[in-house]
Amino acid sequence: MLSIKKNCQENNSTKIASIYLEIDLVDPLVLFSRILKVNQLNFYWENKANQESIVAIDAVINKELSGVERFISAEKFIKNV
DSSP: HHHHHHEEETTOOOOOOOOOOOOOOOOOOHHHHHHHOOOEEEEEEEEGGGTTTEEEEEESSOOOSSSSTTHHHHHHHHHHO
């Protein structure tokens, strides 16, 4: 990971990283409440039956949509990004 960061700095480029961590059992909402900042973009999903949860914090890019064409606009945005 550090070599990727160094390469990006040297070449003035960027990369998107997704980091996956498997941790001991904790209450995900307690963890979420401790690391989340006010008005920070976030996502939370939990499947209690499988003892799984996903916490995502912040985003590289996002788009807010509304109106009748929002699903078509969302699809175009996703395909372009």
